[in-house]
Amino acid sequence: MAQQPAVNYFLPPAIQFGAGAVENLAEHLLGFGGKKPLIVTDEGVTNAGILSQTVEPLSKAKIDFAVFDAVQPNPTDLSVLEGLAVYQTEGCDVVIAVGGGSVMDAAKGIRILTTHEPPLENYYVDVGGLDRITSNLPALICIPTTAGTGSELSQGSIITDTSGRTTEGHRKRALSTPYNMASLALLDPELTVGMPPGLTAATGMDAVTHGVEAYVATRYHPIAEGVALQALKILGKNIRQAYHHGHDIEARGEMLIASAMAAFSFQKGLGAVHSLAHQLSTEANIPHGIANAILLPDVMEFNMSHAVDGYADIAAALGVDTSGMSTEDAADAAIAEIRSLNEEFAIPKGLGIAGLKWERIPKIAKDAMLDHCYKFNPRPCAETNMRDLFQAAF
Ligand SMILES: [Fe+2]
Structure with missing residues (x-):
C-alpha cells in the first residue's frame, strides 16, 4: 500500500x-x-x-x-x-x-x-x-x-x-x-421492467462507465475497487439480456443491484468521461448515459498508458476470454468490448450525430476543467486533452 x-x-x-x-x-x-x-x-x-x-x-x-x-x-x-x-x-x-x-x-x-x-x-x-x-x-x-x-x-x-x-x-x-x-x-x-430498450442501454452504459472509471481512478480504495469489478462482472453478464428481453426480471434485478454497486464504487473517484459528459447534457441535450457511452472508448484509449493493468482486469470482468492474451491485448479487448456494446445498443456513433456542434468544443473543454471528476482520472488531463477527447469522440 x-x-x-x-x-x-x-x-x-x-x-x-x-x-x-x-x-x-x-x-x-x-x-x-x-x-x-x-x-x-x-x-x-x-x-x-x-x-x-x-x-x-x-x-x-x-x-x-x-x-x-x-x-x-x-x-x-x-x-x-x-x-x-x-x-x-x-x-x-x-x-x-x-x-x-x-x-x-x-x-x-x-x-x-x-x-x-x-x-x-x-x-x-x-x-x-x-x-x-x-x-x-x-x-x-x-x-x-x-x-x-x-x-x-x-x-x-x-x-x-x-x-x-x-x-x-x-x-x-x-x-x-x-x-x-x-x-x-x-x-x-x-x-424497471417497463423501461424501453434505449433507456435500458443508456442507463446501463452509465453504470458500466461508473465501474470502469472507478476501478482505475487514482484514489486508494480497495473496497470500492473490489465492488467495481464485481459490478462489471454482473453488468457484463446481464446488460445484453436486459436490453433485448426487458421483461426478464432476473436480468433486471441483476442490472439494478450492479448499477447500485457501481455507483457505490465511484466514491473511489470517477474520471475524464464524466467531466466531459456533464458538459454535453447542458450544452447539447445529450442524455448522460449516451454521452458516457460515446466518450468511454476514446477516453480509455487516451488513458491506456496509465491504466493498462486495470483495463485488462476489466476485459475479463466484462466476460471477454482473455486467456493467452498479453496484458496490452487484454486492455485493448476491454475497449473493443465497450465499442461492441455501443454498436449492439445502437448508441450514436459520435457526439456530432448526437447533437454537439463542433464550434462549441473549445468552450465546453474549458468548462470540463471546472468539473472535479477528472481529478481522479488515471492520466492527468489539461484543457487541450479535453478538447482533443471531444474531437476524437465527435
Ligand atoms: Fe454517471
Missing part, C-alpha cells in the same frame, strides 16, 4: 433488494419515524403508473403524503427550490425519491435545503460544500426506476446551476458528501 494519510471509507446505510420490495415502503417510513413524506418524482414515472404502484402501500397504511412531480431532466436549482416549498408547506418530515438519476439528485438537493440555509450554490463541492453540509438531515428513501445512475448509493448529486455566477450560462455542479447518501435504497426490479 502506498504511504499516505489516513482515509475515510463510507458504506451505504441500508439496502433492501428484491422483486416486490416496494411493498414494504410503509414499514420503512415508520422505521425512520416519518409521518408525512414528500414523494419526489417526475412526469415520466407518474405517466408510466410507477408512482401509483409505489405509493399504494402508503395509502393502504393510511399514511398521508405530499407529491412533487415536476422534476425536469438535468434538474436545476430552481427545481430543488420548488420541491423544497412543497416539503415546507405540507409539513413533511421524510423525502422519498421515485425515479431515475434526475429525480434522486433533485431529492437529495431538496433534503439538504430542508435543514441548510439556501442558496444551494453554497453547498456545491467546488466551493467547499463538503464542509458545510452536516449530518442534520431528514431521512431519504431512494427508489430507483432505472438501472444506471446509481444515485441511490452514491454520495453525489448533480444539479444544473442556473445562478450563472461561475461561468457563461448554466453548468452542472455536484453536491457530494457522505451525508448525501440515501438512508435507504429500496431496489425493486419490478419497477
